[in-house]
Amino acid sequence: MKKESRIFVAGGTGLVGSAIIRNLIKGGYTNVFSNYHRREPPDRDGVSYHRLDLTKQQKVECFFELFQPEYVFFAAAKVGGILANNRYRADFIYSNLVIQNNVIDISCRNNVRKLLFLGSTCIYPKECPQPMREEYLLTAPLEYTNEPYAIAKIAGIKMCESYNLQYGTNFISVMPTNLYGPHDNFDLETSHVLPAIMRKIHLGKALEEGDWETVRRDLDNLPVEGVDGTAEKDKIIAILDAYGIQTSGTDRLSPVVQVEIWGSGKPRREFLWSDDMADACVFLMEHREFRDTIGRDHVHSASVPGESSEEIRNTHINIGTGEDISIRELAEMIKQTIGFQGRIFFNTDKPDGTMQKLTDPSKLHGLGWKHSVDLQDGIRKLYGWYTRSY
Numbered sequence: 001m002k003k004e005s006r007i008f009v010a011g012g013t014g015l016v017g018s019a020i021i022r023n024l025i026k027g028g029y030t031n032v033f034s035n036y037h038r039r040e041p042p043d044r045d046g047v048s049y050h051r052l053d054l055t056k057q058q059k060v061e062c063f064f065e066l067f068q069p070e071y072v073f074f075a076a077a078k079v080g081g082i083l084a085n086n087r088y089r090a091d092f093i094y095s096n097l098v099i100q101n102n103v104i105d106i107s108c109r110n111n112v113r114k115l116l117f118l119g120s121t122c123i124y125p126k127e128c129p130q131p132m133r134e135e136y137l138l139t140a141p142l143e144y145t146n147e148p149y150a151i152a153k154i155a156g157i158k159m160c161e162s163y164n165l166q167y168g169t170n171f172i173s174v175m176p177t178n179l180y181g182p183h184d185n186f187d188l189e190t191s192h193v194l195p196a197i198m199r200k201i202h203l204g205k206a207l208e209e210g211d212w213e214t215v216r217r218d219l220d221n222l223p224v225e226g227v228d229g230t231a232e233k234d235k236i237i238a239i240l241d242a243y244g245i246q247t248s249g250t251d252r253l254s255p256v257v258q259v260e261i262w263g264s265g266k267p268r269r270e271f272l273w274s275d276d277m278a279d280a281c282v283f284l285m286e287h288r289e290f291r292d293t294i295g296r297d298h299v300h301s302a303s304v305p306g307e308s309s310e311e312i313r314n315t316h317i318n319i320g321t322g323e324d325i326s327i328r329e330l331a332e333m334i335k336q337t338i339g340f341q342g343r344i345f346f347n348t349d350k351p352d353g354t355m356q357k358l359t360d361p362s363k364l365h366g367l368g369w370k371h372s373v374d375l376q377d378g379i380r381k382l383y384g385w386y387t388r389s390y
Helices: 015-026 057-067 082-087 089-109 144-167 193-208 212-221 233-242 274-287 327-338 362-367 375-389
Strands: 007-010 032-036 047-051 071-074 114-118 171-176 178-180 245-247 257-262 271-273 299-301 310-312 317-319 343-347
Touching: 007 015, 015 032, 015 178, 015 274, 057 089, 071 089, 071 274, 082 089, 082 144, 089 114, 089 144, 114 144, 114 274, 144 171, 171 274, 178 193, 178 274, 178 375, 193 212, 193 245, 193 257, 193 327, 193 375, 212 233, 233 245, 257 327, 271 274, 271 375, 274 317, 274 362, 317 362, 327 343, 327 375
Parallel strands: 007 032, 007 071, 032 047, 071 114, 114 171, 171 317, 178 271, 257 343
Antiparallel strands: 245 257, 299 310
């Protein structure tokens, strides 16, 4: 990519897209543009934002014809945690398939030089061998709770792979592990595990200290089921209790507060700082091509007479740290960072999800990139960002 190249970051207001934009601007790219649909874009110099619903094919076509992007970072997706994925199954598969179909196909028809598609490690089987290597894709059943989202992301990988093989496009697919960082989703109804635990413990600490100014300010910025900071205390206590932030009362000088987390706390998860992920994505767009993702392990003999003697599969690239931590250990790390004195309660009546999800990032390491931010430093950075923002 040249510094003046036309670069479209699809989904630039979310966790992933905003991190990629920060990296591009820091790297001196001068023609970066993005879209927003519901969330208003941040005030950021050097980036132009345009209202665009990526589920609308005709609008996406007009957008590409008008702006003629040369490079596309495809960070747009409908995402959520285990609760949202299980509750809104149809929404997750439909929205993601439509967005992917539009952006990938229209990128091909508009001669985009290179596209980078971001998926998720939930594409791997529920009982996947650990650590998860790229070739384990489609070898066993998926985790049920997020199966619709995972199937959509697998379709995106296969679209990129298939367009490359049929049309000669240069589309790369990457599979980041669990991400966290600035502009994360802290909505208690739809967030992933790390930001959800962080916000719960943040509010728990405020309650145990009787700091209602912090509680009300937090809810003003991020209402829970329509309950904001203007609500009566009893109503606020009730809604927080429903989401696992439970207090013995507010009349005592030191209320006893308990934070509930779904599951046993035993599942292990890998976490990657979002700016590290963005750095990996920009590195790949700058220095690597689709052909670089095809290794000996990803080429198989074809069995159809008269066809090519090779089958090219599993060309996607894991982006991760290769290190994991239990949910219980994660909660304790966040608790210590925030200074919460209350109890962490693991509700074993709720699902655990997959017991371990650890990537093998050796393919990415072999291409020349490795992460730099460890989890403890990342949690401190994220909590600082959260308290400044909310």
